[in-house]
Amino acid sequence: MTSTRRTHRLALRGNELLHNPRWNKGTAFTIEERKEFGLRGRLPSRANTLDEQCGRAYAQFQSRGDAIHKNTFLHSLKEQNWVLYYGLIARNLKEMTPIIYTPTQGDAIAQYSHLFRRSEGLFLHFPDKDKMEEDYLEQTKGRTIDLVVVTDSEAILGIGDQGVGISTAKSAIYTLLGGVNPSNTLAVVLDVGTDNQDLLNDKLYVGWPHKRVRGKEYDEFVDKFVQLVRKHHPHCLLHFEDFGVSNAQALLERYNDTHAVFNDDIQGTGAVTLAALMTAVGVTKSTLADQRIVVYGAGSAGLGITRQIRDAMVQADGLSVEEANKRFYLLDRFGLIKSSLPSDQIRPAAHDFVRPAEEWDGVPQNNKGETGLLDVVKTVRPTVLIGCSTQAGAFTKDVITTMKEGAERPIIFSLSNPSRLVEVDPKDANDWTGGMALLATGSPFPPAKMPNGKKDYIIAECNNALIYPGLGYGALLCKSRRMTDKMIIAGAQRLASLAPALKDPDDALLPDFDVAPHVNFEIAVAVAEQAFDEGIADVSWGKEETRKKAEEGLWRPVYEEYKFDKDGVDW
Numbered sequence: 001m002t003s004t005r006r007t008h009r010l011a012l013r014g015n016e017l018l019h020n021p022r023w024n025k026g027t028a029f030t031i032e033e034r035k036e037f038g039l040r041g042r043l044p045s046r047a048n049t050l051d052e053q054c055g056r057a058y059a060q061f062q063s064r065g066d067a068i069h070k071n072t073f074l075h076s077l078k079e080q081n082w083v084l085y086y087g088l089i090a091r092n093l094k095e096m097t098p099i100i101y102t103p104t105q106g107d108a109i110a111q112y113s114h115l116f117r118r119s120e121g122l123f124l125h126f127p128d129k130d131k132m133e134e135d136y137l138e139q140t141k142g143r144t145i146d147l148v149v150v151t152d153s154e155a156i157l158g159i160g161d162q163g164v165g166i167s168t169a170k171s172a173i174y175t176l177l178g179g180v181n182p183s184n185t186l187a188v189v190l191d192v193g194t195d196n197q198d199l200l201n202d203k204l205y206v207g208w209p210h211k212r213v214r215g216k217e218y219d220e221f222v223d224k225f226v227q228l229v230r231k232h233h234p235h236c237l238l239h240f241e242d243f244g245v246s247n248a249q250a251l252l253e254r255y256n257d258t259h260a261v262f263n264d265d266i267q268g269t270g271a272v273t274l275a276a277l278m279t280a281v282g283v284t285k286s287t288l289a290d291q292r293i294v295v296y297g298a299g300s301a302g303l304g305i306t307r308q309i310r311d312a313m314v315q316a317d318g319l320s321v322e323e324a325n326k327r328f329y330l331l332d333r334f335g336l337i338k339s340s341l342p343s344d345q346i347r348p349a350a351h352d353f354v355r356p357a358e359e360w361d362g363v364p365q366n367n368k369g370e371t372g373l374l375d376v377v378k379t380v381r382p383t384v385l386i387g388c389s390t391q392a393g394a395f396t397k398d399v400i401t402t403m404k405e406g407a408e409r410p411i412i413f414s415l416s417n418p419s420r421l422v423e424v425d426p427k428d429a430n431d432w433t434g435g436m437a438l439l440a441t442g443s444p445f446p447p448a449k450m451p452n453g454k455k456d457y458i459i460a461e462c463n464n465a466l467i468y469p470g471l472g473y474g475a476l477l478c479k480s481r482r483m484t485d486k487m488i489i490a491g492a493q494r495l496a497s498l499a500p501a502l503k504d505p506d507d508a509l510l511p512d513f514d515v516a517p518h519v520n521f522e523i524a525v526a527v528a529e530q531a532f533d534e535g536i537a538d539v540s541w542g543k544e545e546t547r548k549k550a551e552e553g554l555w556r557p558v559y560e561e562y563k564f565d566k567d568g569v570d571w
């Protein structure tokens with residue numbers, strides 16, 4: 001339904017208004033507005049409601065045969081009219097989120113240069129580093145910026161170095177699921193080159209065709225950008241997405257104390273996985289501390305998840321850090337991370353979790369001394385197996401059935417994206433465990449059939465989009481200058497408290513994506529309240545008003561009324 005909430009004073013008229021996606025209403029401009037803004041002759045006669053427009057756009061969407069064409073259709077809708085774009089997707093959340101986000105957006109990013117029509121957001125090119133402030137201000141002057149989503153595109157989902165991409169999709173999810181005003185967000189690509197030879201060979205590649213800049217020059221470039229954000233938008237949340245693993249961790253540590261920075265792959269993934277695990281241990285009537293956890297793929301996500309769960313064991317179950325560390329067995333491309341590996345094969349963030357080599361005497365290893373997943377599973381008998389390795393099919397039938405021998409209800413999360421990279425298809429994991437596994441995946445999967453006529457098992461979508469929009473909205477709502485570990489845990493706890501499996505152990509471990517806006521709202525309230533408790537909220541209102549303020553601050557895709565004003569908004 002078209003509803004009018006506020007009146008905006010706009011200095012834009014005619015084509016300028018029709019071509020501005022923030023303000024354009026297309027056929028939904030009222031007859032009055034058409035007169036006032038010089039649109040009468042520029043539009044066909046009949047005025048539509050937003051619902052009517054959504055109906056038409058939905059039919060057009062459906063006529064696009066495959067997911068990537070649906071993705072480009074929605075993308076061009078976003079270039080035309082934000083209210084219609086978000087309004088349409090909000091009305092069809094389950095169907096359309098996988099199109100504008102994971103898994104389809106992964107393919108769209110891989111084909112970015114070929115699908116390219118129009119740019120969006122801010123591109124900061126390494127060769128123009130001396131003009132960075134000028135370029136930044138050109139895009140942001142006169143605007144309120146609450147949120148900056150930045151990528152250097154080195155580790156896009158599980159598909160690696162893509163040169164440019166991802167920040168616009170993550171930013172759209174903040175609006176769609178978090179209610180963040182899209183005009184107050186800025187999606188940034190730091191184009192520091194690419195090591196993807198296919199892109200470098202591609203004449204149509206739109207990024208800077210150069211090997212990735214690394215080391216001191218890279219650090220200085222990123223630092224220059226972060227300092228610009230701090231200088232011009234000191235209160236905004238700075239969200240890092242899909243940086244390469246060593247930069248991701250280092251950047252988070254470098255800026256965490258001085259600005260509200262957030263690494264989605266490390267912290268967002270850690271938080272959503274913690275929530276799913278809290279629910280799963282509720283189903284098995286055990287505690288986090290009772291688990292033996294194998295993490296397969298110790299990169300940004302794997303290490304972020306490990307540390308998040310470790311910290312929760314310490315906080316919730318009273319373990320010492322050392323005791324909690326011992327609950328984990330991490331594997332990376334050189335097999336189990338154990339003390340006999342050369343030091344350059346163990347990332348600094350993994351140091352707490354290195355297994356003593358002696359513990360593995362007598363366990364089979366290859367001629368390089370590496371211990372593989374199956375032997376780890378046979379030895380450890382894990383209760384929890386988490387995959388974030390980008391290795392499709394790595395959780396073989398042997399691995400899963402061996403795990404099942406030692407755990408009545410094995411907890412198996414295959415989190416690699418997009419769908420084709422999943423470590424085990426949840427349908428197989430379900431079949432191989434006789435329907436006993438507690439399952440979650442990073443991309444959406446259909447429910448699994450259960451034996452003995454039991455109802456289908458809904459596979460929880462353990463994707464950071466179920467929590468990061470709420471974490472972010474909570475932080476920016478109370479203008480917190482930091483995103484603390486406790487704020488993140490508060491968000492994860494709130495998410496877990498909304499899980500269907502809490503009421504019915506045969507139900508999903510996480511809430512469904514069709515209620516993701518509600519879920520993220522609840523997370524935002526919990527996060528902002530926690531910021532108040534820590535004394536780092538920086539607003540004139542108090543903790544008790546959080547829910548009301550969160551409600552008032554939500555951006556919704558509805559048309560509002562416009563009046564012409566030559567001194568009004570002109571962008």
Ligand SMILES: NC(=O)c1ccc[n+]([C@@H]2O[C@H](COP(=O)([O-])OP(=O)(O)OC[C@H]3O[C@@H](n4cnc5c(N)ncnc54)[C@H](O)[C@@H]3O)[C@@H](O)[C@H]2O)c1
Nearest residue numbers: 157158245297298299300301332333389416417442463464
């Ligand atoms: N579900 C989610 O919300 C979510 C969030 C973040 C990342 N992910 C997914 O997790 C995967 C990893 O993402 P990331 O950001 O951590 O990337 P990353 O590159 O930081 O980590 C991947 C790790 O897997 C390791 N690896 C590669 N081959 C391996 C093998 N054969 N055995 C064991 N380990 C191996 C790599 O060495 C690396 O350390 C991606 O597919 C990504 O889409 C999912």
Ligand SMILES: O=C(O)C[C@H](O)C(=O)O
Nearest residue numbers: 102157158265417463464
């Ligand atoms: O983008 C996603 O779907 C989740 C995650 O951030 C990823 O890198 O896979």
Ligand SMILES: [Mn+2]
Nearest residue numbers: 157241242265
């Ligand atoms: Mn990511």
